[in-house]
Each structure stands twice: as C-alpha cells, then as structure tokens.
Amino acid sequence: MPELPEVETVRRGLENHLLGRTIERVELRRSDLRFPFPPGFARSLEGRTVESIDRRAKYLLIRLDGGLTWMCHLGMTGRWTLLGANSTEADDETHDWVVAHLDDGGRAVFSDHRRFGFMDAFKTTEQGQNKFLSKLGPEPTPDYLTPMDLAEGLRGRRTPMKTALLDQATVAGLGNIYVCEILFRSGISPRRSASSVAGKSGVTRRVERVTANTHDVITEAIDAGGSTISDFVNVEGDLGYFSHSFQVYGREGESCLSEGCDATIKRIIQSGRSTFYCPKCQH
Numbered sequence: 390m391p392e393l394p395e396v397e398t399v400r401r402g403l404e405n406h407l408l409g410r411t412i413e414r415v416e417l418r419r420s421d422l423r424f425p426f427p428p429g430f431a432r433s434l435e436g437r438t439v440e441s442i443d444r445r446a447k448y449l450l451i452r453l454d455g456g457l458t459w460m461c462h463l464g465m466t467g468r469w470t471l472l473g474a475n476s477t478e479a480d481d482e483t484h485d486w487v488v489a490h491l492d493d494g495g496r497a498v499f500s501d502h503r504r505f506g507f508m509d510a511f512k513t514t515e516q517g518q519n520k521f522l523s524k525l526g527p528e529p530t531p532d533y534l535t536p537m538d539l540a541e542g543l544r545g546r547r548t549p550m551k552t553a554l555l556d557q558a559t560v561a562g563l564g565n566i567y568v569c570e571i572l573f574r575s576g577i578s579p580r581r582s583a584s585s586v587a588g589k590s591g592v593t594r595r596v597e598r599v600t601a602n603t604h605d606v607i608t609e610a611i612d613a614g615g616s617t618i619s620d621f622v623n624v625e626g627d628l629g630y631f632s633h634s635f636q637v638y639g640r641e642g643e644s645c646l647s648e649g650c651d652a653t654i655k656r657i658i659q660s661g662r663s664t665f666y667c668p669k670c671q672h
Contacts, residue, residue, distance in 0.1 A: 391463045392564030394610035404442040406471045411438045411492040423507040446561035458513045464505030472496045525561040529603045536592040536600045543587035551579035569665045573637045574602040578671045579664045637665040
C-alpha cells in the first residue's frame, strides 16, 4: 500500500501538472471503487479549476475553485497517470476507472486494479467534519510532530510500539514499511509496549529518538520519491528509490547492517502484518 512518502510524491507530481487546469469533463467507468462515488460526484467537479493540491496523511486533497475539495485515497494499488494532449497512449479500460479531461486536452487517469482506493468530494470548510480526516493525529514531519505529541499518544498504552505507531490517531500517515525502519534506527523493539517508551510523565529519551528518526525516515523517503516494492510509480512512471536504503524491511535472514552486530534480521507477524527487526540492536 502506498504510504505517506509515496502519496506525497504523487501529490507533487499532480501539483506540477494540474495547477491552474480546468476540469472539463469527468468520466466514471464504474459506480464505485472501495465505496460508491457520492451522488453527482462527476458533475460537481466539472467546470472547476484546480487551485492547489494538498495532502493529509495518506489522502490527496485536490482543492478546486468554489470551495470544493476532491479527496482521493490510493488504497493498495491506486495510481494516477497524466497524459498530455499529444499522448497516443490508450486508456486501460480494465483498470482505469476515473478519467478527468482537462482544458489543455490532457487527461488525468486514476487506475486501481484491486479497487481498494476511494474518492469523495466535500466543501473545503467542512474538512474538519470529514469522517476520514477528523480523527487523524499529527503529521510525522518536523513541522508538526513533536516529542510531546508522541509521548501523549503513547502514554498509558500497553499495545506494542509497532501497533501504536501504525494507529493513525497517534501519528498520521505512517505505514508498515516506515515504522519498521523508524524502530530499527531508534533501537526499540517492535514488541516493546508503548507505555514503556513514553514513561509516566515528560518526554523520555526513547520518545525523543523515535520522534527524530520519524522525521528523518519520512524526509529521506520523500526526497527519494518513496519506495517501490511491487508496482508503485509516480505520475511520470518513475520508481521510488528509498527501498534501496532499507535496513530491515524485507531483509529477513540477512545480516544486520549495524557496525559490529552479528545478528540476522528477523520477521514476526503483528496485527496481521510482517514486522522486520534486529533482535540484538532493538530492545
């Protein structure tokens, strides 16, 4: 599933190509994705101009004139492709479900062969009441996530750290890949309880390490264009290269990369997801 760095990479690509463009026509090739499209969805977008493109956690927020926000979640396999006016590339009728025809003759095409993504449209002023956005925690970037924020989100929770960091109400946008990498850099076992990391009051050194490494991992991943594990590409079709920097994710049975460590990377299942960690470096 695309995580925050991948979604941010897509956001930047869409922003480069769609700002100022008017949506002349929206073609829906089925009535639903993960959820049904809202009534009148296509008509509500048509004739509007793209004013900005934001992101909240893993949600793309395309701001249109007239105070409307077009929200898109990529799900597991969602992908945006931008085709110029002179493009001869044909649409894939089997997986291309939404096609926005633009005023310059180009097309913005959303495909999703597993259909776990979804879209919505709402008044921008009502974003705080949107059921998908209203309970999200702080963004995992330096401008938003502080050690105090993280400590408050972890304190008193007996759940494992891996599970706590995947909770979108604790930190918005973190996913399985990046949490594994954050915990490794922080030297914290994914099994350790969240409450033991947070302590009873104030900000512990463990919380400071997790916060700093969250900032670093997410920033580095965004700079690398995200991670391509199976089929993620940006809007130009380019791969994400942070996967070349993985220290634990997907490395079960391989040697730990920490200097002086002779352990091998282990994999366990937590909440139905694979967790990769070093049993010697993380405790």
